[in-house]
Amino acid sequence: xxxxxxxxxxxxxxxxxxxxxxxxxxxxxxxxxxxxxxxxxxxxxxxxxxxxxxxxxxxxxxxxxxxxxxxxxx
Amino acid sequence: xxxxxxxxxxxxxxxxxxxxxxxxxxxxxxxxxxxxxxxxxxxxxxxxxxxxxxxxxxxxxxxxxxxxxxxxxxxxxxxxxxxxxxxxxxxxxxxxxxxxxxxxxxxxxxxxxxxxxxxxxxxxxxxxxxxxxxxxxxxxxxxxxxxxxxxxxxxxxxxxxxxxxxxxxxxxxxxxxxxxxxxxxxxxxxxxxxxxxxxxxxxxxxxxxxxxxxxxxxxxxxxxxxxxxxxxxxxxxxxxxxxxxxxxxxxxxxxxxxxxxxxxxxxxxxxxxxxxxxxxxxxxxxxxxxxxxxxxxxxxxxxxxxxxxxxxxxxxxxxxxxxxxxxxxxxxxxxxxxxxxxxxxxxxxxxxxxxxxxxxxxxxxxxxxxxxxxxxxxxxxxxxxxxxxxxxxxxxxxxxxxxxxxxxxxxxxxxxxxxxxxxxxxxxxxxxxxxxxxxxxxxxxxxxxxxxxxxxxxxxxxxxxxxxxxxxxxxxxxxxxxxxxxxxxxxxxxxxxxxxxxxxxxxxxxxxxxxxxxxxxxxxxxxxxxxxxxxxxxxxxxxxxxxxxxxxxxxxxxxxxxxxxxxxxxxxxxxxxxxxxxxxxxxxxxxxxxxxxxxxxxxxxxxxxxxxxxxxxxxxxxxxxxxxxxxxxxxxxxxxxxxxxxxxxxxxxxxxxxxxxxxxxxxxxxxxxxxxxxxxxxxxxxxxxxxxxxxxxxxxx
Numbered sequence: 094x095x096x097x098x099x100x101x102x103x104x105x106x107x108x109x110x111x112x113x114x115x116x117x118x119x120x121x122x123x124x125x126x127x128x129x130x131x132x133x134x135x136x137x138x139x140x141x142x143x144x145x146x147x148x149x150x151x152x153x154x155x156x157x158x159x160x161x162x163x164x165x166x167x
Numbered sequence: 168x169x170x171x172x173x174x175x176x177x178x179x180x181x182x183x184x185x186x187x188x189x190x191x192x193x194x195x196x197x198x199x200x201x202x203x204x205x206x207x208x209x210x211x212x213x214x215x216x217x218x219x220x221x222x223x224x225x226x227x228x229x230x231x232x233x234x235x236x237x238x239x240x241x242x243x244x245x246x247x248x249x250x251x252x253x254x255x256x257x258x259x260x261x262x263x264x265x266x267x268x269x270x271x272x273x274x275x276x277x278x279x280x281x282x283x284x285x286x287x288x289x290x291x292x293x294x295x296x297x298x299x300x301x302x303x304x305x306x307x308x309x310x311x312x313x314x315x316x317x318x319x320x321x322x323x324x325x326x327x328x329x330x331x332x333x334x335x336x337x338x339x340x341x342x343x344x345x346x347x348x349x350x351x352x353x354x355x356x357x358x359x360x361x362x363x364x365x366x367x368x369x370x371x372x373x374x375x376x377x378x379x380x381x382x383x384x385x386x387x388x389x390x391x392x393x394x395x396x397x398x399x400x401x402x403x404x405x406x407x408x409x410x411x412x413x414x415x416x417x418x419x420x421x422x423x424x425x426x427x428x429x430x431x432x433x434x435x436x437x438x439x440x441x442x443x444x445x446x447x448x449x450x451x452x453x454x455x456x457x458x459x460x461x462x463x464x465x466x467x468x469x470x471x472x473x474x475x476x477x478x479x480x481x482x483x484x485x486x487x488x489x490x491x492x493x494x495x496x497x498x499x500x501x502x503x504x505x506x507x508x509x510x511x512x513x514x515x516x517x518x519x520x521x522x523x524x525x526x527x528x529x530x531x532x533x534x535x536x537x538x539x540x541x542x543x544x545x546x547x548x549x550x551x552x553x554x555x556x557x558x559x560x561x562x563x564x565x566x567x568x569x570x571x572x573x574x575x576x577x578x579x580x581x582x583x584x585x586x587x588x589x590x591x592x593x594x595x596x597x598x599x600x601x602x603x604x605x606x607x608x609x610x611x612x613x614x615x616x617x618x619x620x621x622x623x624x625x626x627x628x629x630x631x632x633x634x635x636x637x638x639x640x641x642x643x644x645x646x647x648x649x650x651x652x653x654x655x656x657x658x659x660x661x662x663x664x665x666x667x668x669x670x671x672x673x674x675x676x677x678x679x680x681x682x683x684x685x686x687x688x689x690x691x692x693x694x695x696x697x698x699x700x701x702x703x704x705x706x707x708x709x710x711x712x713x714x715x716x717x718x719x720x721x722x723x724x725x726x727x728x729x730x731x732x733x734x735x736x737x738x739x740x741x742x743x744x745x746x747x748x749x750x751x752x753x754x755x756x757x758x759x760x761x762x763x764x765x766x767x768x769x770x771x772x773x774x775x776x777x778x779x780x781x782x783x784x785x786x787x788x789x790x791x792x793x794x795x796x797x798x799x800x801x802x803x804x805x806x807x808x809x810x811x812x813x814x815x816x817x818x819x820x821x822x823x824x825x826x827x828x829x830x831x832x833x834x835x836x837x838x839x840x841x842x843x844x845x846x847x848x849x850x851x852x853x854x855x856x857x858x859x860x861x862x863x864x865x866x867x868x
Contacts, residue, residue: 139445
């Protein structure tokens with residue numbers, strides 16, 4: 094079972110490996126979540142969800158649910 | 168005079184709106200795209216003495232594959248050369264600090280063979296980040312003209328205008344090559360529709376259901392072609408994006424002389440540590456809400472009083488100038504106060520949207536979404552519902568229009584449904600007079616004013632009702648569409664005041680024209696209902712009053728006020744008020760209040776004026792007079808006062824919940840494209856108001 098962005102800890106960096114089969118994966122791709130690129134987990138919202146991550150130098154917020162679509166290698 | 172059509176496209180947060188404001192200034196207007204309720208922002212700009220550019224600010228998108236109504240519009244315009252909004256030139260606004268994701272759309276525009284100019288915006292920030300770019304090489308690689316712009320300061324605008332004046336050119340590049348197995352279908356569609364590019368034909372096949380301009384015949388041709396040529400929609404969409412990004416990464420690799428550092432964002436991250444902190448974050452947000460609240464009430468009061476007086480004066484002076492007659496009455500008593508009733512809310516709406524604009528411009532609003540999303544989801548909404556709900560304190564109309572940013576249909580419908588429960592500014596005059604009437608003006612612990620506490624309680628009541636109703640709807644509304652939140656968190660910046668000003672102007676205009684036309688129409692109808700009645704009843708008025716004076720029941724000086732009250736009582740509105748009396752008696756109201764309920768259907772604050780007339784107060788400007796008059800009103804059944812604590816509170820709660828606003832219903836109808844939701848909303852809120860008022864009156868009396 095591949096790890097996903099949802100399982101990362103604040104401050105952690107990883108490489109995106111792909112997506113689980115989900116209709117939102119296209120949207121995530123378009124926003125720049127590219128397989129092979131670096132992703133940094135910045136911080137969580139106070140209630141644990143959503144989270145803020147950095148990819149290619151910009152910050153994106155997404156829910157844990159959506160973060161779970163993005164699989165990582167680290 | 169030469170006219171040019173220019174479209175602004177780009178991803179959200181690329182500074183598109185700042186550029187639009189720089190180019191067009193005050194020459195902006197909001198229209199609608201035919202058939203849909205998406206705002207169309209257009210503006211005009213003189214490029215030189217002979218050329219006017221009509222500039223259209225398209226909704227922000229990352230790519231041509233749309234996920235919301237707003238986004239669909241862009242795809243439709245760019246893939247339909249017959250579209251009246253099809254541009255001569257597209258300006259692709261890219262965020263220079265984040266080139267990679269900004270350029271995705273550009274590569275699609277190039278493949279569609281649209282004449283495009285690339286604007287690298289926010290060059291000041293890019294410089295601060297330490298990024299350095301070989302512009303000539305980028306221009307050559309893309310075969311496009313590129314302008315460096317700082318849309319906030321206006322740098323580069325003149326250069327952009329000069330480039331727009333030159334004849335549009337096409338890039339010779341082709342970035343995405345369509346897979347061989349798709350080509351037969353693509354060729355057929357290209358041939359049939361005589362399209363400029365293969366990619367355009369590919370888009371027709373990829374998203375035939377999103378392209379509203381195609382006729383049913385054309386659509387079935389496309390579907391048939393796809394079927395017979397084994398074209399599977401969406402099969403290559405992911406691959407296409409990856410290919411495009413590969414191109415972009417290669418390109419950036421070639422032209423970036425120095426990559427951006429992360430130092431420049433340090434300040435923003437520090438801010439985030441505080442503003443999204445688990446305690447400070449919420450405290451600061453509450454503090455900002457309190458400030459907004461305070462300003463709507465305190466700062467808006469003076470201009471509102473001023474507007475009120477001005478319209479009353481206008482009405483009075485027109486009354487003196489005009490001869491008697493129904494048409495002149497209509498103007499002085501129907502139309503002028505009707506317009507006044509709209510304009511009076513402008514200060515509150517302007518202040519509220521001023522705040523919202525500042526919060527959005529600074530980047531803080533995305534943090535509010537971030538902070539509130541989880542809480543709002545529990546109530547079936549999303550973090551993006553916070554702005555509409557807050558706006559609801561000023562007026563439900565711009566608030567409901569602000570729900571368009573919510574992508575998910577269910578989240579959006581719930582937000583639209585509950586927003587009118589947020590106590591809007593029109594309820595305040597009603598609250599003010601009734602609270603003053605039934606709550607003593609004393610303090611709790613010598614500190615909290617009771618009246619203030621009750622007023623706050625009413626706002627909380629509306630807010631709680633909104634949340635609870637949302638919770639119920641979360642279970643009732645079925646949707647297969649999954650809700651999501653994927654959004655950029657921009658770096659914090661100082662708001663640009665021109666943008667704030669233009670947003671205030673835009674929202675105020677929306678309110679005045681959208682709400683205004685309905686309020687005005689209804690106030691005229693209601694004026695008619697309140698001014699006319701069965702003629703025999705009206706004619707008897709003089710005799711009845713003379714009789715009362717003769718019997719010593721009425722002071723002759725009060726004749727005029729008594730006559731007005733008599734006329735209202737016997738008007739059609741009065742008849743309706745009397746007819747519904749049995750229905751509203753269990754709530755503690757009589758037919759006089761019934762009339763006020765009916766006349767306040769266009770705009771709630773009309774309640775005060777109607778009450779003043781029906782109780783023959785005469786001077787509606789003076790709240791103390793109305794108050795003391797209402798205090799002495801006797802309930803014939805009990806012999807006690809009409810406005811007791813029980814009936815007063817019942818009325819307050821009724822006004823908190825009831826949907827007495829035709830303009831809101833009209834907007835909800837427009838936004839949801841049908842009568843179903845506004846009718847459900849009307850029924851639900853009326854029932855909620857009626858039952859709550861019933862329970863309160865029955866338990867308290």
